[in-house]
Amino acid sequence: MPRPYEPPVDSPRSLAEAYPLLAGARPIAGGTDLMVQITGELGEPPERVVDIWGLDELRGIRIEGEFLVVGALTTYTEIQRSDALHQRLPVLAEVAATIGAAQIQNRGTIGGNVVNASPAGDTLPVLLATDAVIVLGSARGERAVSAHEFFPEYRRTARADDELVLGVRFPIDPERQVRFRKVGTRRAQAISKVVMALSWMTDGAGGAGTDARWHGVRLALGSVAPTPLRAPATEAVLEGALPTQETADRAAAALEAEIQPIDDVRSTAAYRRAVAGRVLHRLIRDAGGW
Secondary structure, three states: OOOOOOOOOOOOOOOOHHHHHOOOEEEEEOOOOOHHHHOOOOOOOOEEEEOOOOOOOOOOOOEEEEEEEEEEEEHHHHHHHHHHHHHHHHHHHHHHHOOOOHHHHHHHEEEHHHHOOOOOOOOOOHHHHHHOOOEEOOOEEEEEEEEEEEOEEEOOOOOOOOOOEEEEHHHOOOEEEEEEEOOOOOOOOOOEEEEEEEEEEEEEEHOOOOOOOOEEEEEEEEEOOOOOOOOOHHHHHHHHOOOOOOHHHHHHHHHHHHOOOOOEEEOOOOHHHHHHHHHHHHHHHHHHOO
Protein backbone atom coordinates (compact mmCIF):
# COMPACT_ATOMS: atom_id res chain seq x y z
CA MET A 1 0.00 0.00 0.00
CA PRO A 2 1.26 3.54 -0.70
CA ARG A 3 2.44 5.53 2.30
CA PRO A 4 0.17 8.39 3.44
CA TYR A 5 1.13 11.81 2.18
CA GLU A 6 3.53 13.54 4.56
CA PRO A 7 3.71 17.30 4.01
CA PRO A 8 7.02 19.08 4.57
CA VAL A 9 7.31 20.62 8.05
CA ASP A 10 9.07 23.77 9.24
CA SER A 11 9.79 24.12 12.98
CA PRO A 12 10.55 27.76 13.85
CA ARG A 13 12.05 28.57 17.23
CA SER A 14 10.44 32.01 17.66
CA LEU A 15 7.56 34.09 16.39
CA ALA A 16 10.00 36.12 14.31
CA GLU A 17 11.07 32.92 12.55
CA ALA A 18 7.50 31.65 12.23
CA TYR A 19 5.86 34.63 10.56
CA PRO A 20 7.69 34.42 7.17
CA LEU A 21 6.81 30.72 6.92
CA LEU A 22 3.05 31.03 7.36
CA ALA A 23 1.77 32.06 3.92
CA GLY A 24 0.51 28.98 2.12
CA ALA A 25 1.11 26.70 5.12
CA ARG A 26 -0.97 25.26 7.96
CA PRO A 27 0.19 25.86 11.53
CA ILE A 28 0.16 22.79 13.76
CA ALA A 29 0.39 22.72 17.55
CA GLY A 30 -1.40 19.94 19.43
CA GLY A 31 -2.49 18.47 16.10
CA THR A 32 -5.68 16.89 17.42
CA ASP A 33 -7.60 18.08 14.35
CA LEU A 34 -4.89 18.60 11.74
CA MET A 35 -3.40 15.13 12.13
CA VAL A 36 -6.71 13.66 11.01
CA GLN A 37 -6.68 15.97 8.00
CA ILE A 38 -3.12 14.98 7.08
CA THR A 39 -4.25 11.37 6.75
CA GLY A 40 -6.84 12.44 4.18
CA GLU A 41 -9.74 11.28 6.38
CA LEU A 42 -11.10 14.81 6.77
CA GLY A 43 -10.67 17.06 3.73
CA GLU A 44 -7.52 17.66 1.73
CA PRO A 45 -4.17 17.45 3.54
CA PRO A 46 -2.13 20.66 3.69
CA GLU A 47 0.72 21.17 1.24
CA ARG A 48 3.06 22.45 3.95
CA VAL A 49 2.98 22.57 7.76
CA VAL A 50 4.55 24.98 10.28
CA ASP A 51 5.05 23.32 13.66
CA ILE A 52 4.53 26.02 16.29
CA TRP A 53 4.51 23.73 19.33
CA GLY A 54 7.91 25.02 20.42
CA LEU A 55 6.89 28.70 20.56
CA ASP A 56 6.78 29.22 24.32
CA GLU A 57 5.87 32.87 23.67
CA LEU A 58 2.34 31.62 23.02
CA ARG A 59 1.94 29.71 26.28
CA GLY A 60 0.58 30.63 29.67
CA ILE A 61 -2.25 32.39 31.47
CA ARG A 62 -1.67 35.86 32.86
CA ILE A 63 -3.39 39.05 33.95
CA GLU A 64 -2.87 42.13 31.79
CA GLY A 65 -4.69 45.10 33.26
CA GLU A 66 -8.42 44.40 33.00
CA PHE A 67 -7.97 41.23 30.93
CA LEU A 68 -7.26 37.59 31.57
CA VAL A 69 -5.01 36.49 28.70
CA VAL A 70 -4.78 32.84 27.68
CA GLY A 71 -1.91 32.09 25.28
CA ALA A 72 -2.85 30.25 22.10
CA LEU A 73 -0.69 27.21 22.95
CA THR A 74 -2.16 26.81 26.43
CA THR A 75 -3.52 23.28 26.69
CA TYR A 76 -6.83 22.23 28.19
CA THR A 77 -4.94 20.55 31.03
CA GLU A 78 -3.09 23.80 31.81
CA ILE A 79 -6.40 25.68 31.72
CA GLN A 80 -7.88 23.29 34.26
CA ARG A 81 -4.90 23.72 36.59
CA SER A 82 -4.62 27.52 36.45
CA ASP A 83 -5.33 29.27 39.78
CA ALA A 84 -5.69 32.65 38.05
CA LEU A 85 -8.31 31.22 35.73
CA HIS A 86 -10.23 29.44 38.50
CA GLN A 87 -10.43 32.73 40.37
CA ARG A 88 -11.56 34.87 37.44
CA LEU A 89 -13.12 32.64 34.77
CA PRO A 90 -13.80 29.19 36.27
CA VAL A 91 -16.24 28.34 33.50
CA LEU A 92 -13.35 27.96 31.05
CA ALA A 93 -11.79 25.28 33.26
CA GLU A 94 -15.18 23.57 33.35
CA VAL A 95 -15.30 23.58 29.56
CA ALA A 96 -11.74 22.29 29.22
CA ALA A 97 -12.60 19.28 31.38
CA THR A 98 -15.31 18.19 28.90
CA ILE A 99 -13.03 18.08 25.83
CA GLY A 100 -11.86 14.62 24.89
CA ALA A 101 -9.84 12.35 27.16
CA ALA A 102 -6.62 13.12 29.06
CA GLN A 103 -4.49 12.64 25.94
CA ILE A 104 -6.46 15.29 24.03
CA GLN A 105 -6.48 17.65 27.00
CA ASN A 106 -2.70 17.34 27.31
CA ARG A 107 -2.11 18.26 23.65
CA GLY A 108 -5.14 20.21 22.48
CA THR A 109 -4.90 24.02 22.75
CA ILE A 110 -7.36 26.85 23.00
CA GLY A 111 -5.76 28.44 19.92
CA GLY A 112 -6.39 25.29 17.93
CA ASN A 113 -10.03 25.21 19.01
CA VAL A 114 -10.41 28.82 17.89
CA VAL A 115 -8.68 28.42 14.51
CA ASN A 116 -10.35 25.11 13.70
CA ALA A 117 -13.64 27.04 13.95
CA SER A 118 -15.82 23.97 14.24
CA PRO A 119 -19.43 24.92 15.01
CA ALA A 120 -19.16 22.26 17.74
CA GLY A 121 -16.02 23.81 19.27
CA ASP A 122 -16.65 23.66 23.01
CA THR A 123 -14.74 26.79 24.05
CA LEU A 124 -16.25 29.04 21.39
CA PRO A 125 -19.64 29.81 23.01
CA VAL A 126 -17.75 30.90 26.14
CA LEU A 127 -15.71 33.33 24.04
CA LEU A 128 -18.91 34.77 22.61
CA ALA A 129 -20.69 34.94 25.97
CA THR A 130 -17.81 36.77 27.65
CA ASP A 131 -17.05 39.30 24.88
CA ALA A 132 -13.59 37.79 24.41
CA VAL A 133 -11.10 39.11 21.87
CA ILE A 134 -8.77 37.01 19.71
CA VAL A 135 -5.28 38.46 19.28
CA LEU A 136 -3.60 37.82 15.91
CA GLY A 137 0.00 38.41 14.92
CA SER A 138 2.03 38.48 11.73
CA ALA A 139 5.12 40.17 10.31
CA ARG A 140 2.82 43.17 9.75
CA GLY A 141 2.10 43.51 13.46
CA GLU A 142 -0.64 42.53 15.88
CA ARG A 143 -4.39 43.12 15.79
CA ALA A 144 -7.39 42.15 17.92
CA VAL A 145 -10.67 40.78 16.59
CA SER A 146 -13.83 40.40 18.64
CA ALA A 147 -15.05 36.82 18.97
CA HIS A 148 -18.37 38.06 17.54
CA GLU A 149 -16.59 38.90 14.27
CA PHE A 150 -14.11 36.04 14.15
CA PHE A 151 -16.33 33.23 12.74
CA PRO A 152 -17.99 34.60 9.57
CA GLU A 153 -18.71 31.27 7.83
CA TYR A 154 -18.54 27.53 8.34
CA ARG A 155 -14.98 26.68 9.44
CA ARG A 156 -13.77 30.10 8.29
CA THR A 157 -12.23 32.74 10.52
CA ALA A 158 -11.01 36.33 10.32
CA ARG A 159 -7.39 35.10 10.46
CA ALA A 160 -5.36 36.04 7.42
CA ASP A 161 -3.13 33.46 5.76
CA ASP A 162 0.04 34.99 7.19
CA GLU A 163 -1.26 35.36 10.76
CA LEU A 164 -1.13 33.26 13.91
CA VAL A 165 -3.56 33.34 16.80
CA LEU A 166 -1.42 34.60 19.67
CA GLY A 167 -4.00 34.29 22.42
CA VAL A 168 -7.44 35.12 23.73
CA ARG A 169 -8.23 38.12 25.95
CA PHE A 170 -11.15 37.77 28.35
CA PRO A 171 -12.44 40.91 30.10
CA ILE A 172 -12.21 40.54 33.88
CA ASP A 173 -15.65 41.40 35.20
CA PRO A 174 -16.39 40.14 38.73
CA GLU A 175 -20.05 41.11 38.31
CA ARG A 176 -20.63 38.85 35.30
CA GLN A 177 -21.98 35.37 35.95
CA VAL A 178 -21.20 32.70 33.33
CA ARG A 179 -22.73 29.23 32.98
CA PHE A 180 -21.95 26.44 30.52
CA ARG A 181 -23.60 23.19 29.46
CA LYS A 182 -22.64 20.60 26.88
CA VAL A 183 -24.90 17.82 25.58
CA GLY A 184 -23.38 14.89 23.73
CA THR A 185 -24.00 11.22 23.12
CA ARG A 186 -22.29 10.47 26.45
CA ARG A 187 -20.91 12.47 29.36
CA ALA A 188 -17.28 12.40 28.19
CA GLN A 189 -15.24 12.15 24.98
CA ALA A 190 -18.18 13.19 22.81
CA ILE A 191 -18.61 15.85 20.13
CA SER A 192 -21.32 18.30 21.14
CA LYS A 193 -24.86 17.96 19.91
CA VAL A 194 -25.64 21.24 21.67
CA VAL A 195 -23.20 23.40 23.60
CA MET A 196 -24.29 26.60 25.36
CA ALA A 197 -22.83 29.44 27.38
CA LEU A 198 -25.01 31.98 29.19
CA SER A 199 -23.74 35.07 30.97
CA TRP A 200 -25.36 38.01 32.70
CA MET A 201 -25.00 40.68 35.37
CA THR A 202 -27.60 41.62 37.95
CA ASP A 203 -28.88 44.65 39.80
CA GLY A 204 -28.53 42.75 43.08
CA ALA A 205 -25.58 41.34 45.01
CA GLY A 206 -24.32 37.87 44.17
CA GLY A 207 -26.23 37.29 40.95
CA ALA A 208 -28.37 34.53 42.47
CA GLY A 209 -32.04 34.15 43.29
CA THR A 210 -35.20 35.38 41.63
CA ASP A 211 -35.15 38.91 43.09
CA ALA A 212 -32.32 40.31 40.94
CA ARG A 213 -33.01 41.39 37.38
CA TRP A 214 -30.57 40.40 34.66
CA HIS A 215 -28.83 42.80 32.31
CA GLY A 216 -25.98 42.54 29.82
CA VAL A 217 -27.24 39.08 28.87
CA ARG A 218 -25.13 37.04 26.44
CA LEU A 219 -26.40 33.70 25.16
CA ALA A 220 -24.12 31.75 22.80
CA LEU A 221 -24.46 28.30 21.27
CA GLY A 222 -22.57 25.77 19.20
CA SER A 223 -23.66 22.81 17.08
CA VAL A 224 -26.94 24.49 16.09
CA ALA A 225 -25.73 26.45 13.04
CA PRO A 226 -22.80 26.57 10.57
CA THR A 227 -20.91 28.78 13.04
CA PRO A 228 -20.98 29.37 16.80
CA LEU A 229 -23.50 32.13 17.36
CA ARG A 230 -25.27 34.50 19.71
CA ALA A 231 -29.06 34.33 20.13
CA PRO A 232 -30.10 38.02 20.26
CA ALA A 233 -33.87 37.45 20.21
CA THR A 234 -33.63 35.17 23.23
CA GLU A 235 -31.23 37.56 24.94
CA ALA A 236 -33.89 40.26 24.56
CA VAL A 237 -36.38 38.07 26.45
CA LEU A 238 -33.92 37.70 29.32
CA GLU A 239 -32.71 41.31 29.38
CA GLY A 240 -34.23 43.10 32.37
CA ALA A 241 -36.08 39.97 33.48
CA LEU A 242 -36.03 38.03 36.74
CA PRO A 243 -34.83 34.40 36.58
CA THR A 244 -38.25 32.94 37.32
CA GLN A 245 -40.03 29.95 35.84
CA GLU A 246 -42.15 32.25 33.67
CA THR A 247 -38.99 33.86 32.28
CA ALA A 248 -37.41 30.45 31.69
CA ASP A 249 -40.51 29.25 29.84
CA ARG A 250 -40.56 32.31 27.59
CA ALA A 251 -36.81 32.22 26.93
CA ALA A 252 -36.81 28.51 26.08
CA ALA A 253 -39.66 29.00 23.63
CA ALA A 254 -37.89 31.99 22.08
CA LEU A 255 -34.66 30.04 21.64
CA GLU A 256 -36.38 27.08 20.01
CA ALA A 257 -37.98 29.49 17.54
CA GLU A 258 -34.75 31.43 16.92
CA ILE A 259 -32.22 28.70 16.10
CA GLN A 260 -32.25 26.74 12.84
CA PRO A 261 -30.22 23.56 13.42
CA ILE A 262 -29.82 20.78 10.87
CA ASP A 263 -30.03 17.00 10.79
CA ASP A 264 -26.62 15.30 10.62
CA VAL A 265 -24.90 12.10 11.68
CA ARG A 266 -24.79 13.15 15.34
CA SER A 267 -28.34 14.35 15.87
CA THR A 268 -31.54 15.70 14.38
CA ALA A 269 -32.64 19.30 14.09
CA ALA A 270 -35.72 18.58 16.21
CA TYR A 271 -33.61 17.09 19.00
CA ARG A 272 -31.16 19.99 18.99
CA ARG A 273 -33.95 22.54 19.06
CA ALA A 274 -35.75 20.86 21.95
CA VAL A 275 -32.56 20.22 23.93
CA ALA A 276 -31.34 23.80 23.49
CA GLY A 277 -34.58 25.05 24.99
CA ARG A 278 -34.39 22.64 27.91
CA VAL A 279 -30.73 23.40 28.61
CA LEU A 280 -31.46 27.13 28.72
CA HIS A 281 -34.44 26.48 30.99
CA ARG A 282 -32.20 24.50 33.33
CA LEU A 283 -29.50 27.17 33.44
CA ILE A 284 -32.07 29.83 34.34
CA ARG A 285 -33.62 27.56 36.97
CA ASP A 286 -30.23 26.89 38.56
CA ALA A 287 -29.41 30.60 38.59
CA GLY A 288 -32.78 31.42 40.13
CA GLY A 289 -32.54 28.67 42.73
CA TRP A 290 -35.99 27.21 42.18
